[in-house]
Every structure is written in structure tokens, then in C-alpha cells.
Amino acid sequence: MPRPRSTAPAWPVHAGFVAVLTVAGTSYALAGPTGRPLVFFLVTALPMITFLISLGNGSLPDRRPWTLAVLGLALLLVIPLRWPDWLGGLHLGRAEGSLTDLTMSTAHTLFLMGTAVALRRRASADPGGMIDAALFGICAGGPLWEWLVRPHLPDGATAGGQLLLLGDLLVLCAVAGCLLRIGMMAEAGRGTLAYLIATSVLTLAAMITSAAPPGGEALWSAELLLAAFLCIAAAPLHPGASALTVPPPAAAQARKLRLWWLAASLCANPVIAAVQVIRGEQSSSLLLPLGTLLVVPLVLARIRLLSTQRDRAERTLAYHATHDELTGLHNRRHITAEIDRALVDLDRGALDEVTILLCDLDGFKPVNDRYGHPAGDAVLRTVAARLTAVVRADDLVGRLGGDEFLILCRGSAGLDPTDLAARIAETVATPVALPDATAAVGVTTGVARARPGQGLTREALISHADAAMYAGKAGRGRPSSTLEAVRHQA
Numbered sequence: 001m002p003r004p005r006s007t008a009p010a011w012p013v014h015a016g017f018v019a020v021l022t023v024a025g026t027s028y029a030l031a032g033p034t035g036r037p038l039v040f041f042l043v044t045a046l047p048m049i050t051f052l053i054s055l056g057n058g059s060l061p062d063r064r065p066w067t068l069a070v071l072g073l074a075l076l077l078v079i080p081l082r083w084p085d086w087l088g089g090l091h092l093g094r095a096e097g098s099l100t101d102l103t104m105s106t107a108h109t110l111f112l113m114g115t116a117v118a119l120r121r122r123a124s125a126d127p128g129g130m131i132d133a134a135l136f137g138i139c140a141g142g143p144l145w146e147w148l149v150r151p152h153l154p155d156g157a158t159a160g161g162q163l164l165l166l167g168d169l170l171v172l173c174a175v176a177g178c179l180l181r182i183g184m185m186a187e188a189g190r191g192t193l194a195y196l197i198a199t200s201v202l203t204l205a206a207m208i209t210s211a212a213p214p215g216g217e218a219l220w221s222a223e224l225l226l227a228a229f230l231c232i233a234a235a236p237l238h239p240g241a242s243a244l245t246v247p248p249p250a251a252a253q254a255r256k257l258r259l260w261w262l263a264a265s266l267c268a269n270p271v272i273a274a275v276q277v278i279r280g281e282q283s284s285s286l287l288l289p290l291g292t293l294l295v296v297p298l299v300l301a302r303i304r305l306l307s308t309q310r311d312r313a314e315r316t317l318a319y320h321a322t323h324d325e326l327t328g329l330h331n332r333r334h335i336t337a338e339i340d341r342a343l344v345d346l347d348r349g350a351l352d353e354v355t356i357l358l359c360d361l362d363g364f365k366p367v368n369d370r371y372g373h374p375a376g377d378a379v380l381r382t383v384a385a386r387l388t389a390v391v392r393a394d395d396l397v398g399r400l401g402g403d404e405f406l407i408l409c410r411g412s413a414g415l416d417p418t419d420l421a422a423r424i425a426e427t428v429a430t431p432v433a434l435p436d437a438t439a440a441v442g443v444t445t446g447v448a449r450a451r452p453g454q455g456l457t458r459e460a461l462i463s464h465a466d467a468a469m470y471a472g473k474a475g476r477g478r479p480s481s482t483l484e485a486v487r488h489q490a
Contacts, residue, residue, distance in 0.1 A: 008239040009239070010191050010238055010239055010240070013191075013234055013237050013238050013239075014234075016234070016237075017195075017230060017231070017234045020046075020230055020233075021226075021227060021230050024039060024042075024043050024226050024230065025223050025226060025227070027039050028040065028043075028219075028222060028223065028226060029219065029223070033088060036087075036088055036222070037080060037084035037085065037087075037088070039226075040080050040087060040222070040225075040226065041077075041080040041081065041084070043226050043229045043230060044073075044076060044077050044079070044080050044229055045077055046229065046230065046233045047073050047229055047232045047233040048070065048073050048074065048077060049233075050233045050234070050236050050237055051066060051069060051070050051073065051233075051236050052070065053236075054066070054236035054237065054241065055067070055070070055236075059236065059241060059242055060236060060241060060242060061242055061245075062118075062121060062245035064114075064117050065114040065115065065117040065118040065121070065245055066114065066236065067114075068110050068111070068113050068114035068117065069110070069111060069114045069232075071110050072106075072107040072108065072109075072110035072111045072114070073107070073232070075103050075104075075106055075107035075110070076103075076104065076107045076229075078103060079100055079103055079104065082100075083100050086100050087221075087222050087225065088222070090210065092206065092207060092210040092221055092225070093149065093165065093206075093207035093208065093210040093221070094153070094154055094156075094157065094161075094210070095153050095154075095157035095158065095161035095162045095164070095165040096156070096157070096158065096161045097158040097160040097161030097162075097164055098161070101161060101164050101165065101168070102164060104168065105164055105167060105168040105171070108168055108171045108172055108175070108203075109171055111171075111175050112171050112174055112175050112178070115133075115175050115178035115179055115182070115196075116130055116133070116178055117245075118178070118182060118244060118245045119133065119178045119181055119182050121245040128302055128305045128306070129178075129181045130178070131298055131301055131302045131305070132177065132181060132302070133174055133177035133178040133180075133181050134174055134177070134294075134298055135177070135295065135298050135299070135302070136173065136174065136176070136177030136180070136181075137170045137171065137172075137173035137174030137175075137176075137177050138170060138173075138174075138268065138294050138295050138298070139264055139268045139295075140173040140176070140177070141166075141169045141170040141172075141173035141174075142268050142272055143268075143272065144169060144173070144204065144208065145166055145169050145170075146272045148208045149165070149169065149207070149208055150162075165207075168207075169204070169207065170294075172200050172203055172204050172207075173200075173204070175200045176197055176200040176201065179193050179196050179197045179200065180197065182244065183197075189240040189241065189242075189243045189244035190240065191238045191239070191240045192235045192236070192238040192240045192241040192244050193240075193244065195231045195232065195234045195235040195238060196231070196232065196235050198227075198228070198231040199228045199229075199231040199232040199235070200228075202224050202225070202227050202228035202231060203224075203225065203228045205224045206221045206222075206224035206225040206228065207221075209221045209224060266295065266296075266299055268295065321333075321334075322334035324384075324398070324399040326377055326380060326381065326399075327380055327381050327384035327399050328381075328384065329384050329387075329388070329397050329398050329399045329405070330396055330397065330398035330399070331398065331399065332398065332399070332400045332401060334398065335396060335398030335400070335406055335408060336458060336462075338396055338398075338408055339354070339356065339408055339458045339461065339462075340458050342354045342408060342410050343450065343456070343457070343458060343461070345410070346450060346451075346452055347452070347455075349452065351410055351411050352411060352412055352451070352452065353411060353412040353415075353449060353450070353451055354408075354409070354410060354449070354450045354461070355408075355409040355412070355415060355417055355447065355448070355449045355450075356406060356407065356408055356409070356447070356448050356449075356461055356462065356465050357406070357407040357409070357417065357420065357421065357424070357445050357446070357447050357465065358404070358405075358406055358445065358446045358447075358448075358462070358465035358466055358468075358469045359387065359404070359405040359406070359407065359424060359428075359443050359444070359445050359469075360403065360404050360405075360443065360444050360445075360446075360469055360473070361383065361403035361404075361428070361441045361442070361443055362441060362442035362443060362444055362473075363440070363441045363442055364376065364379065364403040364441050367379055367439045367441060371434060371436075371437060371439065375434050375435075375437075375439065378432065378434060379432050379434075379439055379441060380399075380403065382432045383405070383428055383432075383441070383443075384397070384399065384405070386427045386428055386430075387405055387407065387424065387427075387428075389427070390420070390423050390424055390427050391407055391409070391420070392409065392414060392415065394410060394411075395407055395408060395409045395410070396408040406462075406465075407420075417447045417449065421445040421447060424443060424445055425442070425443055425445065428441065428442065428443040429441075429442055429443070444469055444472045444473045445469065445472065446464075446465040446466060446467065446468030446469025446470070446471070446472060447465060447468055448461045448462070448463075448464035448465035448468065
């Protein structure tokens with residue numbers, strides 16, 4: 001029986017990578033000017049082969065991000081076919097603004113799109129992850145451009161070429177940022193991530209080393225670029241590749257954003273400008289206006305997202321503090337506080353009457369005993385919905401606990417307590433459909449009413465309603481709401 005892909009050992013992939021890297025690197029170093037383009041083409045074609053094989057045999061179930069990577073690899077494969085002397089002729093990282101540079105930049109942008117799709121899959125509950133990855137790209141790419149690439153650009157570098165090279169540098173750093181963000185949540189896919197991150201780092205290193213020397217041998221940058229292609233070729237073969245885009249459990253998605261990261265994002269360009277002043281550099285940098293235009297909106301978007309998440313959390317906490325978790329009704333604390341507010345309004349003349357109805361279910365315990373607590377919970381939720389539907393729009397319905405409910409009615413307009421108690425009894429008595437049975441419960445309602453000048457406290461009002469409810473349970477033949485209404489009017 002074949003071993004599942006996700007549990008297969010990873011050492012054959014690592015061993016194969018080292019072997020192919022040794023052969024390819026040695027072959028490129030020993031080959032002459034006519035042989036090196038062929039070696040480079042073969043290495044560039046290898047990732048296409050491994051990706052297409054993995055997509056074809058179903059090893060990569062989420063096809064979209066990997067398909068975007070294949071499109072990027074196809075564009076990169078055009079370069080050695082169309083411009084075989086591009087790498088050996090020291091054109092990499094020279095900001096020439098050529099069609100070759102545009103092709104490479106477009107391919108890297110497709111890689112960024114693929115990693116962004118993978119990040120969205122992994123961090124569906126964390127939309128700020130993509131903003132963080134973009135900030136990482138700008139913060140990391142800025143110093144690389146300003147201190148390692150731009151000072152070594154040749155005199156023939158065009159403004160368009162510099163803009164294209166800077167954008168490519170930022171895109172590669174953003175790819176690395178997306179991959180690092182995925183790595184925070186994808187333990188099963190970290191082997192594949194390591195190869196993909198190494199691809200970004202090696203490509204950046206190739207661009208930097210190619211731009212640094214004023215001329216001469218391009219061997220080091222070529223070897224680094226070959227290693228980058230072999231890393232991305234190994235990525236889909238790693239056993240963890242299939243788990244890379246699978247969303248993790250919700251608990252594993254949450255990651256705190258440290259404020260120092262936003263501070264670093266805002267300080268990146270001022271720090272670069274300060275270093276320029278210290279060095280006495282007079283030339284203006286394309287990075288500063290472009291980087292600022294990118295960083296500020298991203299930081300503002302991240303702060304807005306954090307503010308939205310905080311407001312949502314505060315609303316959730318406020319809701320849970322005032323509502324019953326099972327039924328969604330107001331809880332005991334909130335409903336009793338509302339009674340106090342209603343009595344204050346009664347004393348100052350804003351209300352002509354405050355009425356409460358205390359409802360206790362009859363026959364609820366046998367439902368729990370016979371059908372279990374899930375069935376009892378379903379009955380309580382159904383009763384809560386029915387009570388909410390039968391009262392006036394401004395009346396408050398709360399659950400005191402267990403099978404006891406309380407209804408607060410502010411004002412007498414349109415309210416007949418006797419009629420309301422009868423409608424409550426009728427609607428609650430309707431059988432409740434359960435998954436495997438039908439349950440029926442009854443209700444006994446006790447009513448208490450407070451009018452101006454009586455000076456009733458909340459405790460006294462609830463006590464009257466409680467006494468009326470128990471009197472109704474004892475009498476059974478006489479509606480408790482009628483008994484209590486008559487008694488308080490006397």
C-alpha cells in the first residue's frame with residue numbers, strides 16, 4: 001500500500017536537490033560561453049516539469065496559486081530561449097528597462113499573486129496578513145535598493161529601468177513576506193515554504209550581486225539564480241506542499257500584530273533619508289517618494305482594520321455581557337437593570353405604568369429527562385422565539401435562568417396583561433418538533449404592575465410576580481395573570 005503523500009519522508013527531496021544543485025552548479029562553472037546558456041535553460045525548465053507533474057497527479061489540490069506560479073515559470077522560460085546571452089552578458093539587475101527586465105518582473109508579479117492567493121486561503125480570518133506582507137516588502141526592499149543596488153547601478157541605467165528594477169525588488173520581498181506569514185500558520189507545509197523562501201532570497205541575492213560589480217564575471221549571480229530555480233523546482237515535490245494552502249483551525253489563525261511593526265514601516269523611509277544625509281549623498285532617490293506613497297496608505301489600512309476588529313470585539317463582548325448565550329434573550333443582569341430604569345422613568349412621570357410578566361415552564365423537566373439536554377435546549381430556544389414574537393415591539397424579553405423567563409412592558413398603551421398571558425400560554429403550548437420526537441410544554445405566568453406613587457422597588461415587583469406565578473401553579477384553574485391584576489388594582 002503506498003504511503004500517503006503528506007506522511008512521506010522528505011529526505012529524498014532534500015537529497016535530490018543537493019545532487020542536482022551540485023551537478024548543475026559544476027556544469028555551469030565548467031561550461032564555456034556556448035554551453036552555459038544550455039545549462040541555464042535546462043535548469044529553468046526543471047521547475048515547469050515538477051510543477052506540471054505535481055498538478056497532474058493531484059499532489060497540489062488547491063490548483064489556483066500553483067497555476068499562477070506555473071504561468072510565472074513559463075515567462076521565465078522565455079528568457080533563455082529568446083535572450084540566451086542575457087545572464088552571461090551582465091544584464092541581470094542593471095536597470096536597462098529592456099523587455100527582458102519586464103518579462104522577469106511580470107513573472108515575479110505572478111509569483112506574488114500566487115502567494116497572495118495561498119495566504120488568503122491560509123489566513124481567511126486574518127485579512128491583515130496581506131497588508132503585513134506588503135509592508136514587509138517595502139520595509140525590506142527599501143534598504144536593499146538604497147544601500148546595495150542603487151549605488152552600483154551603471155551610468156546607462158534608465159529612469160524606467162530603475163523603476164522596473166525597484167518594483168521587482170519590492171515584489172520579491174513581498175513574496176517573501178507572504179511566505180513568512182503563511183509559515184506562521186502552516187506547520188505541515190514549512191518544508192515547502194523553506195524552498196519557496198529560499199527561492200526569493202536567492203533571486204534577490206542574484207540581482208544584488210549582478211548589480212554590485214561594475215563589470216566582469218557574472219558567475220556568482222548565475223550560480224545563485226540556478227540555485228533559486230532548483231529550490232522552486234523542489235517545492236512542489238516536498239510532502240508538505242499539499243498542506244500549504246489548507247486553511248488551519250480557527251484557533252490557529254489568530255496572530256497579534258505588534259505595534260513595532262507599524263512603527264518600523266513608517267520609519268523605514270526616514271531612516272533611509274537620514275543615512276543618505278549622514279553619507280553626504282546629494283542625489284535624489286526614487287525609493288523615498290514611491291515608498292512613502294505605498295507605506296502610508298498601507299499603514300492607515302492596517303490601523304483601520306485593527307480599529308474595525310477592536311470595535312467588533314467590543315460589540316461582541318457587550319452583547320455577551322447583556323444576552324443569554326443559549327437563547328439570545330437579555331440575561332438576568334440586563335433585564336433587572338432595565339426594570340430599575342423603567343421604575344425611575346415611572347417615578348419621574350415619563351411612564352404611566354410598568355408591568356412585568358414572570359413565565360415559568362410546566363413540564364420542562366420531563367423533556368430533559370426523556371430526550372436529553374440538547375432537546376431541552378432546543379425547547380428553550382423555541383420558547384424564547386415565541387415569547388419575542390408575541391409581545392409588543394418595545395417590550396423586553398429576558399431569561400432569568402433555567403426555564404424561567406421575564407417580560408418587561410413599559411407603559412400601558414396597547415397592553416392587556418390578561419390577554420397577553422393568554423396568548424403566551426397558547427403559543428408556548430404548541431408542540432415543538434425535535435429531531436426524533438415532538439415535545440410539548442406549558443407555561444404559568446405571574447403578572448405584577450407598578451403605577452406612579454406606589455413606590456415599588458424592583459425586588460418587590462418581581463416578588464409580586466413570583467407570588468402570582470406560584471399561585472397560578474397551585475390553582476391551575478384560574479389564570480394567575482388575572483388574579484394578580486385584580487390584586488394590585490385593589
